[in-house]
Amino acid sequence: MSKSIAGFSKLSKSKKIDWIVDTYFLNAENAKGILKQYWNNNDKLQQLHDEFIENTITNYYLPLGVAPNFLINDRLYTIPMAIEESSVVAAASKAAKFWLERGGFKTKVISTTKIGQVHFIYKGDFKKLKQFFSQVKPKLIEDTEAITKNMRKRGGGILDIELRDKTSDIDSYYQLHTAFETLDAMGANFINSCLEQFAKTFKNEALLFELFSEREKEIDIVMSILSNYVPDCLVRAEVSCHVEDLSEDNTISGKALANKFIQAVNIAEVEPYRAVTHNKGIMNGIDAVVLATGNDFRAVEAGVHAYASRHGSYSSLTHAKVKDGVFTFWMEIPLALGTVGGLTGLHPLVKLALELLHNPSAKELMQIVAVAGLAQNFAALRSLTTTGIQQGHMKMHLMNILNQMEANDAEKQTLTEHFKTNTVTHSAVTKALNKLRV
Structure with a gap:
């Protein structure tokens, strides 16, 4: 029976595995053996893999x-x-x-522009917000200079920041819609760091903007995040x-x-x-x-x-x-x-x-x-x-079917030759293998 566990992430890898196999598998030793079979024998390399993600118990191989x-x-x-x-x-x-x-x-x-957005709620006069944005835009860029320094040296950085009115979709919803050039980096961390600084500066500067009422100064930052929609990349x-x-x-x-x-x-x-x-x-x-x-x-x-x-x-x-x-x-x-x-x-x-x-x-x-x-x-x-798609695909799939049926090397060789001129289906392979084993 499954059970919850407290502090799982703090356990060693071997303790994590012990709990997993004892809790979920009828044959704990067999399950543990499979997990360990896919560990890398190079301890340094295995540690590298273990640290890519959290709660690692083994490696999952793809060809x-x-x-x-x-x-x-x-x-x-x-x-x-x-x-x-x-x-x-x-x-x-x-x-x-x-x-x-x-x-x-x-x-x-064609282009390499990437996008990030600060999503926020503003309950006030849009004309005032536009005026505030025009005033604060240089400050937004200035406050990210430490983040963008190395990227700018290589020719990338922040391309532009726009204020977008999305109130037709959600009441009081606006965006700081920003275009970036990240060169040879995918740039997710770079973009997100810039956006979070934008949000901090935007919110702080709003408190000092004289045209805003006390209510308008309370800009609510919902989130700051890059977009994986990149129609201009x-x-x-x-x-x-x-x-x-x-x-x-x-x-x-x-x-x-x-x-x-x-x-x-x-x-x-x-x-x-x-x-x-x-x-x-x-x-x-x-x-x-x-x-x-x-x-x-x-x-x-x-x-x-x-x-x-x-x-x-x-x-x-x-x-x-x-x-x-x-x-x-x-x-x-x-x-x-x-x-x-x-x-x-x-x-x-x-x-x-x-x-x-x-x-x-x-x-x-x-x-x-x-x-x-x-x-x-x-x-x-x-x-x-x-x-037709199946003729070529099923011929390539033949080896998977034979492996599922635990065919030996001699059987694989014989049936590979046989299906060079015959249609591959699961039932046809089963029939041919059973006939071969008689």
Whole structure:
């Protein structure tokens, strides 16, 4: 039976594990053995992992794979991808090789502005608030100079602060809406530190503003926090080729494939049920690289899906067209990424992943990540509009099914060969394995 515990966070790791396994598992020793199996034998490295988060009991491993042959702006990359889903790395690699022979991927960073907001309640005359904001704005920037000093030296910092009236949404609700440039850092801590200082200065200076009544001076700061919606931190990735070069075999012409491909994209542009799955495929590629490079994939996901809904209905992130005989497939996507700070300087595999990518700047990483998403979507749409998604996906999933059934090496080898020419389904694999074991 489950029970509560006081002071859990103060226990040693071994004591935490003892309580967990004794409280929740029928076979405590087996559970403890599994947890310890995933510890790193290097004590220093394990301690590093233990200190990333709170109440650590073990490590949770994901495969780290690579997708080679990505030609991006005429430079070759091998892209690291941390993901558990089969066929993602294979699909990205296949798309990379396809476009390698057709000029590769072209990318550009459109903008890199990030946003933070101080949310506050003011019950008074808006004209007075505007006048106060105009007066206090230089002071807001001045009081953050110690925080922004190093960022400003590198060319970043606070770009602008706006007063926004949101009273049409919530009574007496206003914002200090601030734009930042954080260069190679994702910048969450930097932005939040600036915002909290803004809030302190804003509230203190309001008490001294002579035009405010006593009631108006009592500005209520609700919260100060960065936004993960970054529609002005935008990167574009695209591929193009002559329509006749789009087809690799005689089963379908380049023109027919282009037409079906564009129809599939058009459906995702207007049908939210399809768009969600369509964009999930893009995020298969993006999240895998974001995770491998020590960035925050939850923040990226939230910002990307908000961007996909910016016109009032959830829609495709990618677009396609044929003009003058040339097929073009492209995507503009918001990505707030960093190559310094956070895990980028701590996790050994993150360091390795960044070195594999030629130690990119944040702008370069934005372009690489966007390409991984575009490649993933291209591979998925190409399969969907030709052979169907399951043929390739289930072949990649075959090994997972065999592992679930505890197939030995000889059985895996025989069945891998068998399913090169047969359709992979769970029932078909079960039947074939049972027949093999008779």
